Amino acid sequence: MHTIYCARRILTMNPSRPEATHVAVKDGRVLGAGALEELAGWGKHELDERFADKVLMPGLVEGHSHAMEGTFWRYVYTGFFDRMDPDGRTWPGAKSVDAVIARLREASDALKDPAAPLSGWGLDPIYFGSRRVSREDLDRVSRERPVGVLHASGHILNVNTKALELAGLLRKAVNHPGIPLGADGLPTGELKGPDPMMMASPHVGFDREVLAADELGLRYFGKLCVRKGVTTAADLANLLPQEAVAMMLRVTGESDFPARIVSLLRLQLLSGQALIDRALELRPQSTERLRLGIVKLVADGSIQGFSARLRWPGYYNGAPNGLWYVPPETLREAYRLALARGVQIHTHTNGDEATELVLDCIEEALQAHPVRDHRFTLQHCQLADAAQFRRMKALGMCVNLFPNHHFYWGDQHYAMTVGPERAERMNACATALATGVPFAIHSDAPVTPLGPLFTAWCAVNRRTASGRTLGAAERIDVATALRTITLGAAYTLKLDSEVGSIECGKRADFAVLEDDPLEIAPEKLKDVRIWGTVQGGRLFPAGHS
Amino acid sequence: MSERIPVTVIGGYLGAGKTTLVNHLLRHAGGRRIAVLVNDFGALPIDADLVEAQDGSTISIAGGCVCCSFGSDLIAALRALAQRAPAPEHLLIEASGVALPGAIASSVSLLTRYACEGIFVLADAETVRARAADRYLGDTIERQLRDASVILLGKPDLVGPAERADTRRWLEGYASVVEVERGRVPAELVFGAAAGGAAGSGFARTPFVHPAYDSVSFQSLPPLDAQALAASLAAPAAGVLRAKGRLRGDDGAWTTLQVVGTRFETSPAAAGASDAGLVCIGLAGCLDRGAIERAIAGSTSSAALSR
Numbered sequence: 105m106h107t108i109y110c111a112r113r114i115l116t117m118n119p120s121r122p123e124a125t126h127v128a129v130k131d132g133r134v135l136g137a138g139a140l141e142e143l144a145g146w147g148k149h150e151l152d153e154r155f156a157d158k159v160l161m162p163g164l165v166e167g168h169s170h171a172m173e174g175t176f177w178r179y180v181y182t183g184f185f186d187r188m189d190p191d192g193r194t195w196p197g198a199k200s201v202d203a204v205i206a207r208l209r210e211a212s213d214a215l216k217d218p219a220a221p222l223s224g225w226g227l228d229p230i231y232f233g234s235r236r237v238s239r240e241d242l243d244r245v246s247r248e249r250p251v252g253v254l255h256a257s258g259h260i261l262n263v264n265t266k267a268l269e270l271a272g273l274l275r276k277a278v279n280h281p282g283i284p285l286g287a288d289g290l291p292t293g294e295l296k297g298p299d300p301m302m303m304a305s306p307h308v309g310f311d312r313e314v315l316a317a318d319e320l321g322l323r324y325f326g327k328l329c330v331r332k333g334v335t336t337a338a339d340l341a342n343l344l345p346q347e348a349v350a351m352m353l354r355v356t357g358e359s360d361f362p363a364r365i366v367s368l369l370r371l372q373l374l375s376g377q378a379l380i381d382r383a384l385e386l387r388p389q390s391t392e393r394l395r396l397g398i399v400k401l402v403a404d405g406s407i408q409g410f411s412a413r414l415r416w417p418g419y420y421n422g423a424p425n426g427l428w429y430v431p432p433e434t435l436r437e438a439y440r441l442a443l444a445r446g447v448q449i450h451t452h453t454n455g456d457e458a459t460e461l462v463l464d465c466i467e468e469a470l471q472a473h474p475v476r477d478h479r480f481t482l483q484h485c486q487l488a489d490a491a492q493f494r495r496m497k498a499l500g501m502c503v504n505l506f507p508n509h510h511f512y513w514g515d516q517h518y519a520m521t522v523g524p525e526r527a528e529r530m531n532a533c534a535t536a537l538a539t540g541v542p543f544a545i546h547s548d549a550p551v552t553p554l555g556p557l558f559t560a561w562c563a564v565n566r567r568t569a570s571g572r573t574l575g576a577a578e579r580i581d582v583a584t585a586l587r588t589i590t591l592g593a594a595y596t597l598k599l600d601s602e603v604g605s606i607e608c609g610k611r612a613d614f615a616v617l618e619d620d621p622l623e624i625a626p627e628k629l630k631d632v633r634i635w636g637t638v639q640g641g642r643l644f645p646a647g648h649s
Numbered sequence: 650m651s652e653r654i655p656v657t658v659i660g661g662y663l664g665a666g667k668t669t670l671v672n673h674l675l676r677h678a679g680g681r682r683i684a685v686l687v688n689d690f691g692a693l694p695i696d697a698d699l700v701e702a703q704d705g706s707t708i709s710i711a712g713g714c715v716c717c718s719f720g721s722d723l724i725a726a727l728r729a730l731a732q733r734a735p736a737p738e739h740l741l742i743e744a745s746g747v748a749l750p751g752a753i754a755s756s757v758s759l760l761t762r763y764a765c766e767g768i769f770v771l772a773d774a775e776t777v778r779a780r781a782a783d784r785y786l787g788d789t790i791e792r793q794l795r796d797a798s799v800i801l802l803g804k805p806d807l808v809g810p811a812e813r814a815d816t817r818r819w820l821e822g823y824a825s826v827v828e829v830e831r832g833r834v835p836a837e838l839v840f841g842a843a844a845g846g847a848a849g850s851g852f853a854r855t856p857f858v859h860p861a862y863d864s865v866s867f868q869s870l871p872p873l874d875a876q877a878l879a880a881s882l883a884a885p886a887a888g889v890l891r892a893k894g895r896l897r898g899d900d901g902a903w904t905t906l907q908v909v910g911t912r913f914e915t916s917p918a919a920a921g922a923s924d925a926g927l928v929c930i931g932l933a934g935c936l937d938r939g940a941i942e943r944a945i946a947g948s949t950s951s952a953a954l955s956r
Contacts, residue, residue, distance in 0.1 A: 272761060280755045299756035302724035375692055413785075425788055428747040431663050432785060461785050 106130035107641075108140065108149045113620055114160040117590050117605035127160065129612040132641035136608045155635075159620045161586065162605050163335025163613030163637055164556040167504045167593035168483055168546035171317035171339045171365065174325030176225045176550050179309070180211045182253055183226030185512075187553050190327035192646060201232055201241055208245040208253070215249070222246065223309035224253035225550070227262060230516060231569070237262045238286070239293025252308025256512070258551060259409045261301040263293050263308055271304040317342070322355050322365075329363040331646045332555045333615030335639045336594065336603050337363055340450065340483065341370035341400035344382075349389060349396070356393040362637060362644045364393045364613075366597050368400040368450060371430065376437035383447045392640065398597070400483070401438060401451045402429045404458035407486060407521050408513050412455030414487065420523030425457075432461055439469035439480070448598060449480050450504075456487040463495045470499060481596045484548070486530045487522065493532065493539040502596045504544040505531040507562035508552040510575075514568035528575035533563045533588075537580060544593035545585070556593075557621065560585035561630035582626050612641040653764040653916055654731065655907070656740045656757050657839050660750030660793050661771030662780055666803040667743050669832035670771060672696045674741060675714055677836040684730055684737035685716040686723070688745040723756055731762045739840055747789055751796030764916050767891075767909025769839065770797035770824070774804045774816055794823040798910035799838075799890055802828045825890055825910045827932065835859045835930075841893030841907065842866070842928040857928065862890075863936040870925040872897050873948045875904040878927075879913035881944035882906075888935035894927035 107129050114124040116137050128135035128143040136143050143149070177189050182204045185197045198204040204227065212222050222245065229237050242251045242264035250267035254260075268274040268291055276289040282296035295301045305311070317325065317339070329337055342348065344367060356365055369383050379399060387397030404426055405411025410419060411426040418425055435451070442449045453459040459482060466480055481502040482488070486509060488496075496503055509517070509531060517527040529535075536543040545559045563585050566574050573579075580588070594604030603611050618633035636646040659667050671685055672695065687694045690706070695716050701709040708716040715737070719726035723742075730737060740763065744750045754765040770793050773780075781790040794800060800820050805813050805828040820826045827834065835857070842857040842864060857864045875896045882889045892908035895918060903918040906927070929941055 273759065275761075278759065280759055281752075282755075283759075298721065299724055299752075299759065302722055303759055306725075427749070428786075428789060431746040433663050433746075457785065 106135055106146060106149050107152050108143050109152050109155050109160070110140065111155045111160045112157050114606060115586065115622065116607060117162050117587055118607040121607070124606070127606055127612075127614075129638075129641045132612055134606055134608060134610050134612050137606045155616060158635055159617040160606065161333070161615045161617060161621070162590040163603065163611075163639060164333045164589050164615050165544075165593035165597070165599070165604060166329075166334050166337040166547060166549070166554060166556055167544035167596050168340050168506075169337050169549040169554055171322050171325045171337075171342075171367075173550035173554055174323065174328060175317050175321030177324050178320065180208055180222070180224040181226050182207060182224040183256055184228045184231045187226065188331060190324040190331070192331060201229070201235060201237060204237070204253070205241060205244050208242070208251065212246045212249065212251070218248050221250045221252065221267075221307060221309035224251075226256050227253045228256040228512075230513075236292065236294060239263060239265045239268060239291070242293060250304075250307045252304060252310060254310065256551065257406065257408055259296065259406065261295045261305060261308070261310070263295060263304045265293070267304050267308050268293060270307040273303055319351055319355055322352065326362050328554050330637050330644045331634060332557070333617065333634045333637055334554065334556060335363055335611075335613035335615070335637050336597070336599065337365060337554075338593075338597055339365055339367040341368040344369050344386060344396070349386065352394050353389070353391060357391060360642075361393060362639050362642070364395065364603070364639070366395040366398065366599070368398045369396070370400050371402070371434075371438070376434060376441050379438060380441045380445055380447050383442075384445065395597075395599070397447065399438070399442060399447055399449045401435060401449060403435065403451055403453045403462055404429060404455050407454050408516060410521070412487075413457040413461075414455040414522070415457040415460060419521060421520050426455060428458075432465060435462060435465045436468060439466050440472055443469050443473035443475045443478060446475075448478065450483050450596075451480070452483045454484045454486055456489060456492065459485055459488050459492050463492060463499065466499055466501065467495075476500070479542075479596060479598055483546075487526060488532065489529060490532070490535050490539070493535050493541050496541045497539050502542045502544070503536055504546050504593070504596055505533055505536065505563075506548060507531045507533065507545050507566065508547050508559055510566045510568055511562050512552055512569065514566075514574045515570045515572065518568070518572070518574060529578065530575065531563070532575075532578045533580045534578045537584060542592065542595050543588060544596045545588050546593070555630075556589035557632050557634070558630045560589050561627075563588070564626050564629055567627075582622060582629060585629075586621055612638055614638040652905075652919055654737055654740055654762060655840075656742060656754075656763050656765045657909075658742045658744060658750045658753050658757070658765065658768045659771070660744040660748065660753075660768060660796065661746070662773070662777075662786070662790060662793070663746035664776070665771035665773045666801070666829075666832050667771055668694050670769070670801065670829075670834065671741055671743055672699065673832035673834070674836055674839055675699055675710060675712075678712055678714060679836060679840075680712070681840060682712070682735065682738045683714045683741060684733075684739070685710075685714070685741045685743065686719050686726055686730070687716060687743045688718065688748070689720060690718050694743065723753065724759070727757065727760050727763065731760070741839075749789075749792050749796060751792075754796070764907070764914060766841070766907040766914065767798040767839070767912055768796050769799050769801055769909075770794055771801045771803055772820060774802050774808045774813060778816060778819065794820065797824040798912035800824045800826045801834060802826050803830070803832070806830060825885070827890060835862060837930060838862075838891050841891060842930055857930060861933055862930055863933050864928060864930045865936065865938050865941060866926065866928040867945065868924055868926045870896060870927060870945065871949055872899045873925075873945065874898070875906045875915040875948075878944055878948035879906045879908055879915055881947060882908045882929065882941065883911050883913040885911065886937065887929075887940040887944060888931040888937045889929045889941065890931050892927065892929040895923065895925060896927070897925045
């Protein structure tokens with residue numbers, strides 16, 4: 105006995121049969137996609153018509169997010185743009201400092217314990233002009249409790265006076281480039297970079313433990329996946345201590361957990377050798393809904409934080425070049441060992457110099473171990489030029505680009521970080537496509553919101569927040585974008601034989617849509633309404649609250 | 650308030666000899682309870698014969714010393730270390746190969762329990778110039794050298810005399826240079842030499858004698874302006890690589906003075922029974938006793954009045 109769903113339209117991503125009207129599901133897998141009479145040949149079935157007016161796509165695959173997005177929703181959202189929480193409530197963007205304060209004050213007033221910390225996230229004062237948020241602003245929320253608000257970039261924390269005091273920073277002569285001082289000689293409350301932030305973050309409820317995804321965060325993340333049509337999401341990355349693995353195995357193993365999580369192992373406290381050993385120890389612990397064994401390395405920082413490594417001529421505003429996060433020797437050793445032992449590595453490179461270095465290191469490692477189909481992937485890789493895409497192709501690499509940046513920070517990239525010409529080539533999807541580099545596109549949630557259809561909209565339109573089309577030549581068409589957020593991302597995770605298309609033998613993972621993404625105007629792609637998902641044959645309606 | 654824990658940051662690229670130096674200092678700790686922070690335990694950072702036990706990210710070392718890894722959270726590691734009882738007497742932070750040691754020193758300064766005394770950057774005589782010219786690493790190497798209070802030039806014997814002199818001259822553009830072999834610097838260069846005398850002050854140790862170095866010490870110093878003295882001692886002309894002093898001001902308040910190369914710092918010290926004293930160390934033939942005496946004379950309160 106199997107179930108046959110009929111739908112208004114099924115976009116299969118199977119090149120041999122791109123469209124279908126029915127899909128048969130058995131034991132969580134696709135028995136076939138086609139016409140009803142073709143599928144009836146499989147024997148006794150039940151026809152389910154609940155999706156008769158819906159459009160089915162393969163379950164969307166988010167190739168680069170952080171399960172931490174789920175964790176953040178227990179804090180107060182203070183971002184400039186509307187954002188949907190795991191329960192389906194859309195929080196309107198806070199359009200001014202006053203709006204941010206008002207929302208925080210409301211949350212503060214609801215807390216019973218007057219000393220309990222209050223934490224906010226998603227702040228993006230770049231949209232408030234030159235006005236910086238200060239401790240005096242946050243003192244209007246509360247003078248008694250510590251208040252901290254994390255910026256959207258994740259690189260800056262704003263705190264109130266109480267939090268500064270608890271952090272031991274409410275004093276004169278603090279001398280640190282990441283801690284601006286006010287006219288009174290005291291810190292303004294803006295803490296930039298990891299060390300200044302860590303001074304205060306435990307006092308404002310941003311414990312490091314909390315920032316890694318915990319159980320509640322993972323559950324929230326699963327709910328968000330359903331709302332966004334996502335059935336497989338990469339969590340990039342996690343230190344994956346055994347306790348965390350045990351928790352993730354338990355939670356994802358529950359019969360109603362709605363997504364497949366691919367959690368990548370991050371390099372820390374480990375030599376190249378120990379890292380690869382650990383990856384190989386994790387891999388066999390994989391289950392249907394928790395995939396382990398891929399490694400993530402980080403070569404440089406971020407472009408908007410000026411910590412990415414750029415090639416000549418560097419930053420448009422003259423800022424000094426960014427930082428290397430690991431020495432080239434560490435990259436070389438990890439790549440060599442990983443190739444020799446069959447482990448896949450994804451590497452964060454934002455600046456084009458970081459991309460160049462990683463290409464050099466991988467090329468060298470491949471000379472020693474000429475492995476086929478390694479699918480080593482560059483993550484973000486925002487500034488790569490055409491020559492670098494040609495090298496990726498030659499080396500058998502994949503890339504996962506970050507088009508959401510155009511919308512959120514494209515105007516700043518144009519005016520300040522990399523300047524007009526390089527801003528237009530950022531996240532060059534069309535070049536990747538033309539060069540034949542297998543590619544995905546991503547949200548890096550919680551840096552930008554989870555939502556592959558929004559990411560696809562960004563890649564198709566390359567529209568900035570102010571409405572500029574940034575790099576028209578690098579736009580891709582809707583059909584390509586849809587393939588990229590399904591099979592494209594699955595390929596970079598070596599899951600394309602299991603997910604990413606609706607065809608015989610693959611997982612019964614569907615994004616269930618109210619609107620047809622191929623019929624809706626390309627500039628409306630982000631507005632496609634999502635009913636929910638089918639994951640491994642299980643139905644997950646998003647519901648609406 | 651308890652006295653601040655002195656901190657030395659050890660920087661330099663991979664293979665420059667940072668770990669060798671740390672182990673040498675642990676072997677010559679002279680009874681000091683030293684804590685070491687390293688970025689990670691990629692390779693065991695402590696010589697096996699010094700390790701007493703390892704528990705996760707903490708290694709217990711002979712003599713009450715300890716080594717911890719801080720991963721990506723230096724601040725939490727510093728806070729945890731300050732909670733240890735008894736507290737460490739000196740902290741060595743071994744920076745990762747691509748870290749900027751000056752940035753680490755800035756972060757240390759955020760915690761008032763600590764006082765950064767100096768940044769020692771190691772340079773490998775064989776490779777440092779090539780690295781500084783490397784298309785990817787050049788600016789990182791230069792930024793590390795610029796952060797140095799003192800540059801320790803390792804493996805000087807492995808290059809010819811002309812190249813050695815040439816490299817030295819080039820490095821002297823960044824900071825004072827001391828040649829070292831296998832990390833063998835006198836521990837006093839890092840920790841400072843005994844000054845002031847009396848027990849309990851933290852300074853009571855054997856006098857400093859080393860064939861490659863000169864030292865001068867002063868006892869029973871009159872009330873001095875510690876800040877002015879520190880600045881004079883840090884000027885290159887005095888030839889001082891390391892100075893440590895316990896001084897009394899006009900107001901009777903005690904101050905600790907620290908000079909490492911061109912970097913100096915003064916901080917309040919607990920009052921004690923000990924005498925005011927100062928020890929300066931420099932390379933043999935470079936330390937200018939006369940200049941140091943003039944610096945002291947120029948920092949007395951009578952000199953201040955006549956300024």
